[in-house]
Amino acid sequence: MWHTVLFFVVLSSHSVLGQVSYSIPEEMAKGSTVGNIAQDLGLDLKRLKSGKARIFSGDSTEYIELNKEKGMLLIKEKIDREALCAKTTPCALHLQMILENPMELYTVTVEITDINDNAPTFQNKEMRFEISESAVTGARFVLEKAVDADVGTNGLQSYSLHPTDHFDLAVHNHADRRKNVEMVLKRPLDREKQERISLMLTAIDGGEPVLSGTVKIHVNILDANDNAPVFNQKLYKASLTENSAKGSKLTTVSASDPDEGSNGQVTYYISNTEDGVKDVFIINQFTGEVSLNGQIDYEKMNNYILDIEARDQGGLSDSCKIVIDVLDINDNSPFINILSMSSSISEDSPPGTVVAMLKVNDPDSFANGRVQCSISEHIPFAILSPSNNIFSLRTEQELDRERESEYNITVLCSDEGVPSLSSSASLRLFISDVNDNAPVFERRSYEAFVLENNTPGLSIFTVKASDADSNQNARVSYILDDSAVNGVPVSSYVSVSADNGVISAVRAFDYEQLKYFHFRVKAQDGGSPPLGSNVTVRIKIQDQNDNAPQVLYPVQTGGSVVAEIVPRSADVGYLVTKVVAVDVDSGQNAWLSYKLQKATDRALFEVGPQNGEIRTVRQVTDKDAVKQKLTVVVEDNGQPSRSAVVNINVAVADSFPEVVSEFSDFTLSKEYNDNLTFYLVLALAAVSFLFITTVVVIISVKIYRWRQSRIFYQASLPVIPYYPPGYADTGVTGTLPHMYNYDVCMTTNSRKSDCKYSTLGAQSSGCEGSNAVVPSSRYQKRERFE
CATH class of the missing domain: 2.60.40.60 (Cadherins)
Incomplete structure (x- = not known):
């Protein structure tokens, strides 16, 4: 009878792996029941159908099939344990049953037990011996061993020999469980009495019922062969490397027989009948040379034992063993x-x-x-x-x-x-990563430029720091370091974005108040603890043209008429006056240029575009009007440019009364201060008294001027050339030429100013009541008219 062993293991909520084992004898008829797998696994028959249950085996032979209608495992093909497993025990089939929806896998093991269905067999149907009558008692004759494909108690157990009149049976058990069977002569033979002897060798197994196999032994008694072959040594040893080529020689055995003729002729045989030895090795029956006939693998078997038999023509024999060691070669990689x-x-x-x-x-x-x-x-x-x-x-x-x-x-x-x-x-x-690197700025320090009058919130530039770490340890944030600029926290000037390092202006900058400042920004990573580094940032304010030029001279008043006097004897290039202006901007925004916008007579005057000097461009004639009015525009070099306008009165006359009469119709300001009124009344009261004195003074002045101009023209002095302006950047005070020195003294009211004459390069001298210093012209007299 066969039995069932069930194992059930839950692997997960989605797939169940069950294991069931059966044990059946071999040779069961086709269609025989192996077991009720549905019952043994606790499965419903509907589940077998819906799950499309099927049996899967690892090889191509299918011995077991599934009856889904009954949930039974049936024999599909008759199983021969000997064909399936040979001598291997235990012998089992390993199957898998697979279900779908949901997918489940069950392992089925079917052990095939041996039945005594194989009787011991001999390789040959007959054995023939030719034994000399001279064979001595105790002579041994090696018999062919039987083979039983069954295992265990069903395998070969014993031998028997009949009849036993002349021979006994000797069985030798070896440590490797092999049996050597020999026929032993127990009494001398007499060919004259019996020429032939027939024996029956029976091999018996231990099964129920007992099976046996027989072989006939025919003994021909020969005459006078009384010497058996004898091996030179009972044990031979040989070695052979694995994977050796077919035909490789191992060793040569040798047996000697002192008989003569055919009785002394020895032949050699390999008597092994199992383990496939005869397929691997062969022996030359005449020379005793043993050679390789198949493939050997050290990893599968590293030792072989060959049983060699030597026979003479008289039927006498001897045996020896060859122990063959297989030598390993390096044919396997690690x-x-x-x-x-x-x-x-x-x-x-x-x-x-x-x-x-x-x-x-x-x-x-x-x-x-x-x-x-x-x-x-x-x-x-x-x-x-x-x-x-x-x-x-x-x-x-x-x-x-x-x-x-x-x-x-x-x-x-x-x-x-x-x-x-x-x-x-x-x-x-x-x-x-670990936080072992502090952020590093791309530069050691930063410098940025921003135009003044910027919009608050303007992005100035960006500081950038990188961190060689990764993830959170490389996440950089930016912090404005606490510091002060002119006593004010730097945070009131700029701000920095913590995320991207963008530095923005908090307020509008004024170049004229603040030209540059610096502060520090800290870059800190997101590690724990955080690491950081600092960098210095310098901000330079760039100037814009946001200031118009300021005219310092001539001073524009709303009252008295102030005029520059040009004598009618003035020659070409005569310096009438100089317009002095400044621009609090810097650079090209403070570079000033002068242009004559309006003039009573444009052909008479010109203004130096770079130095603001007003000069005559032709000889003054008597036809020129006494009263000349010039309008000069002062422009800076900014984009767009800014400008200032200055009006200049010029009197072309040689005498003071002529100037007074011509300028009497100039419109004066209606607002006069107390000092001006006082002087006016005083002048009117004393006009009679001073009339004669005035006439004398005018005549004296005219003579003096005439003599000075004659000396000037007769001195062969060159006309004052036009010098290109020389500029020096004076910061917020504008650009002034360096090649002229002017000395003019004025009070807060220019109409009361007294003038001191100065020559080119002369040292300036002080003026009484003067609060401001502005340029004056060379060879020019400035007078006040009321």
Whole structure:
């Protein structure tokens, strides 16, 4: 009877793996029941149908089938245990039953038990011996051994020989469970009495019922062959490397027989009848040379024992053994099995940290199976072998993720064979980050420029810092360092974006008040604890043309008429006056140019575009009007430019009364101060008294002027040339030429100013009641008219 053993294991909520085992005898008829698998696994028959249950076997032979209607396992093909497993025990079929929707897998093991269905058999139907009548008592004759395909108690158990008048049966059990059967002569033979003897050798197994096999033994009694062959040695040893070529010679056995003629002629046989020895080795029956006839593999079998029989023509024989050792060659590469491996490791891991464990097997032997493993050089790792065939990969140096964030490590394992065989395995290891790097700015310091009068909130520029770490440790934020500019917190001037480092203006800047300032910005990462670094930022304010030129001279008043006097004897290039202006801007915004906008007579005067000097461009004639009015525009070089306008009165006359009469109709301001009124009344009261004195003075002045001009013209002095302006950047005070010195003294009311004459290069002298200094013209007299 067969039996069922059921195992049931739950692997997960979605797939169930059950295991059931059956045991059946071999040779069951087709359609026989193996077991009720549905009942044994607790499955409903509907489940078998809906799940499309099917049986799957690993090989192409299907011995078992499933009846889904009944849930039964049936014999599909008759099973021969001997054909299926030969001598292997236990013999089992390993099947899987698969269900779908949901998918389930069940393992079915069917053990095939042996029945005594094979009787012991002999390879040959008959055995023939020719034995000399001279054979001595005790002579042994090796008999063919029987073979029984069954195993265990059903296998071969014993032998019997009938009749036993002349021979006894001797069975020798060896340590390898093999039996040598010999026929032993127990009394001398007499060919004259009996020429032939027929015997029956029976091999018996231990099954129920007992089965047996027989072979007939025919003994021909020969005359006078009384010497049996004798091997030179009972044990021969030979060695052969695995994978040797077919026909390779192992050794040569030799047996001698002192008989002569055919009685002394010896032949050799391999008497092994199992383990396929005769398929692997052959012997030359005449020479005794043993050679290879098949393939040998050290890893499958490393030792063979051959039973060799030597017979003479008289039927006498002897036996010996050949022990063949198979020598290993290096024909197997090491096999690497990764037992455990870390996919990542922190960069602050100490040296000696194990990151992987490997087991390396090489089925070869001795040096061919000894394995050494190595890794590539120039990486901070080492591979060690703490025990046989076990290797550990560990750190050897400190790691730095910023230098190398991952490693592709190739482990090369080589055996010590010649030539050496090797295998490799690739390991990928990521280095996880720790916050060991502070942010680093792209520059050591920053300098930025911003135009004054900017809009508050304007983005000036961006500071940028990078952190070699990763993720949160590399997330940089920017902080404005606490400091002050002119006693005011720097945060009231600029702000910095914590996320992107954009620096923005908090207020509008004025170049005339603040030209530059500096502060520090800190970059801090998001690690714990955070790391940071500082950088200095310099902001330079750039000037804009936001200030118009300011005219310092001539001073514009709303009252008295102030005029510059040009004598009618003035020659070409005569310096009438100089317009002096400044611009509080800087650079080209403060470069001033002068242009004559309006003039009573444009052909008479010109203004120096760079120095503001007003000169005559032709000889003054008597036809020129006494009263000349000029309008000069002063422009800076900004974009767009700004300008100022100055009006200049010029009197072309040689006498003071002429000037007074011509300028009497100038419109004066209606607002006169008390001092001006006082002087006017005083002048009117004294006009009679001073009339004669005035006439004398005018005549004296005219004579003096005439003499001075004659001296000037007769001195052959060159006309004052036009010098290109020389400029010097005076900051917010504008640009003035350096090649002229002017000395003019004025009070707060220019109409009361007294003038002191100065020559080119002369030192300026002080003036009474003067509060401001402005330029005056060379060879020019400035007078006040009321």
